[in-house]
Every structure is written in structure tokens, then in C-alpha cells.
Amino acid sequence: MTHSNKMGKVLSDSGLQLLLGRAQASINEVSEMFMSKFGSIRISGGESWKDGIYFVTEAAEACGRAYMIPVSQFLQMMHQLTDPSDTVLRVQRFQTAVEGVPIIPTAMFNHQFVVFETQGCWWWSIEKNAEGLTLQRSRDVKAVRRRYRQQPRPEEVLLEEKNGTCDIRELVSFLYSERELTKIYHAFVSNCQHFVVDVYKHLTRSQEEKTLILEYSERYSRKVRYYL
Template sequence: MSRSGQSSSTYTRKLYFDPKADEPKGDGYWITDEELRDKLSNLVDVSENIDEVRYYSNPIYPWQVSNNHLHHAFIVFQTKKWWWSIEKNNEGVTIQRSKNQESVCDMYRRVNRTTGITSSTNITLVNKSSGCTKLNELINYLWRKDYLNQEYGVLSYNCQHFADLIFKRIAESKTLQELDVYFDSAADQPSGTSGMGFITVDELLSRVHDLSSSDEILVKIEIYKAPINSWQVMDALMYHLFVIFQTNEDTYWSIERWPTRFTMQRAKNKGILLTECERNPRPANWFTPVKVYQSANAKRMPLSAVMDFIWKKDKLNESYDSLSNNSKHFARSVYNQFQDGCQVK
């Protein structure tokens, strides 16, 4: 279920991008997974909102009389300035951009899409919806889910599977509960200036990238221990762990996991991250204060490396489990990855 007009059957693990699919001549770009976010960000305006998304199908072979199960599926979406298509086949993933819809809907890599011998096997609009995301969030989603490296399969990971996921991500992103992150970009500032609230992981990746400069490097990493409830007098068994990074610009970032969400906060005043979470006091008392659990110099890496470690292929985003995949597991995994081996406690 892959035919879109291609002649190759070798899966490339690359994205093919045609930025001017409506022009008679134009050069496309081959982009690897490692290049995906930076290269596309330089080629397009990633801040554009996706206003509408459409799910299309067309037959695989010209002799078909039905489009029921044997069909290719692809997505077309619209931003303020462009029409786009995105699809997967046994070559890889293709994105096309055009000023008119026909060049991406009726054409694949400048060749007419396959149609059948009856009217029911034309290019068919299956579903459409308003968009709920930005272009950079879609790019982050493609990278995060590792779709370029994910091998094509006839019965699984095929064009239909890919189109289903992309359509859902664009149309329903704000209702995908597994992606929720509470983010506060200035936790030590008045709430009206911090842009705090729940966002998707894909939006978080873009906002952290924008907030942390290319010269901002991690210098220290700490795990802090806090009680679960304010009435606890012992924290030997029941406790919550969270991580705080310090950068060379004296900015502090906290990140932690809860049963239903992640929380990430940024501040110049580290004390706020210790005493408050999501603008509420942390549960602590004289017997069980918030205290340092582990501390070390950090590997000198940008904060984006932390984001990549956590969310590439949802590495640390498996289903929460109170015993085996909780705040302790999360904090220790991040700490072990980014401490440089030189303990400072």
C-alpha cells in the first residue's frame, strides 16, 4: 500500500522535501533524521499555524475498480501562505509545498498520482478537520516519533498507518493527554509574564529551543527529594524526586514526572523551584524538608540534549507505574545521563 508514482523500493530513511511543487522546475532536498529540525527550520517558516488538514486516498494500481482497502493514503494541510502534503511510502517520507492545492493533492514528486478506471477510484477526500498545531510542532513530532528511521512495512507502518497518525496529531493535538507538560518559562516572575500552562511535548521542544541560547551550557545537575504529603514525618519510603539543572548563564531549569504529566520550570531564582511547583507550595515540613539527594557537575551540553534524551522515541515516556516507572526512575535516569561523574556532594 505504498505506490505514489515512485520507481524505487529501497527505503531511504530520509525525508524528501519539495518547497516549490507548483513550479515547472525545482530542486528538492533530501533530509536525514539528524538534520530534520534544523534544516527544515532554515527552509520554511516553522511558526505558521496549520489551519486545516485533509486525509486523502487514491488507488495503488490503475486497473483498480475500488478504493476500499487497497489504496495509498496521504495528508494535505493548509497554512496561511501554502498548501502542503505529507506521506510515507517504501522510499521514505515526502513533504511537498505549493501555492495551489492541486500541485500537492494531484501530484507526487511532480508526477500525476495514480487513479483507477472508475469514478470511485479517483483521488478521494476521506476526512478533514481544522488544525490544532503549528508547523514546528509537526516537525518535532516527526522527529520525536522517529518516523524517518521507522522501516516501511506492507502490513504495518505503511502509508495508511502514517496518514492516520499525522491526521490525528494535527487535528487533535490539544486532546492528546499523553503529551501534556506543565511549562513555566519564568516561575519566579508574576504569572502574567511567564506563559505558564499545559502544552504538548512538541510545543515544549520548540519553546525550550527558543528560550535557551546556543551558548547556554549545563554546568551542574542536582536531584532533590521532597515528601509526597505535607503531614509526613519520615521520607524514607514515600518521597518524590525532581531534577534541577544550572546553566552557565545562572539560569535554573527543573523537570519532574508525575502520574499524569511532566512539569518543567525555568527561573533565575533557584529557591522558587525548591519551594514551589506549578505555582503551589511543595509539600514539606520541619521533619521532611525539600533537600538535596544527589549533586554533580553536569556534562557541558546544551539543554536541548536533555530534551532529546527524554523524548526521542519517547524514551522516558512509557506509561507511569508507581513502582517501576515513577518520579524516582525518571530523575535518576536523567541524572545518570548528564552528570559528569564528579560528585559534588
């Protein structure tokens, strides 16, 4: 190897080390920021979690009516506040940044939620975080896609989209029978992504899979049978 080639290799190696060092510093900075800001809540999830579901019935209104529905009243109130036979037409899965942390599609540092449209001309969103489960409804898709509990959310990115294969009744049955209302948030074993994947799959399941789940739900509880 000539002297000039050796010098070029040294400079190249030095440049690579510098880039790697800067990248590692950035990763460390983001990790420290994330842990200092969210660590105490998102690792355990128990401090802020509330069983049940927070339901915003008109998300487009600045002071839209919202209900914190406890587990004991979930089936009854959902029966009163929604049309159980309202058919799901289209389902979308979105990703947003966690505040202060950039979206990295392959990383765990992002928040996910599901948006779906029903035949009754409603748009809905459903999601899970350290506060609990949140269900939102509006005639305006932007109200559920770009707002969370009446507050703006970070810009969203569409991950996937499919046609729906069920109705509101089946979603309610799924949430109740699978005990999603009481599964406390945990960053590693029960987070927003776990919840969203399960909900998305349920809303877009084939007819055969859907039938099996409904049969299980009917056996699980008399309350579910009453709602159906």
C-alpha cells in the first residue's frame, strides 16, 4: 500500500469513527431525554392508568362531551351511546411521534392508533397509552386523526389500511371479552402498539375468524350476550 493510500485509509477510518461517535451521542441523548420525560410512567404504566375507556362522542367540538366509562358500565353505556349495528367500512393504522422523539419506523419510540370509518358516517379512533384506553368519534376524520382528548396530536403517518369486516357491536365485545379495559399499560408487554395490532386485526378479520371470536365472546359472559 502506498503512502497516499495509507493516509487516505487513516482519514477514512477517522471520518467513520467521528460519524459513529456522533450517531452514538445522538442516540444517548434521545434515550436520556425519553427516559427522563416518560420513564417513570411508561415503564410501569400503573401510576396514571384508569380501567375502563375514555369516550369522546364528538371530537370535533372543543368542549365535546366525553365520558370516563368504568368497566362495570361499559356494555350498558356503549349500547346507549352508539349504534351496535354500525358497520365498519375502512380501517387505518397510524403512527405518530412521541413528543420530543422523532419517528423511527423500526424503533419502539412511537405511538400508534387506529382510525376507522363506519356506515353511519362516523369516523372513530381508538388507542392505548399510560392514561388508559381512548375512543373518539366525529363526523370529521381530522378531529379523530389529528386530535387526542381535545388536544392536537403530532403529525400522523399512515402505516396500513384495509376494509373492515365487523361492526361496533363486535368491537365492544372484543374489548370486553379480551379484558382490554383492565390491561394496565406497560411499555414492553402491553403498550400502544400491542393494543393497536390486536384491534386492527380484529376489525379486519376474515368471516371465519370473526365467527370463532364471537362464539367465544358469547360463551364468556352473559353481559356480552345481552349486548349482542
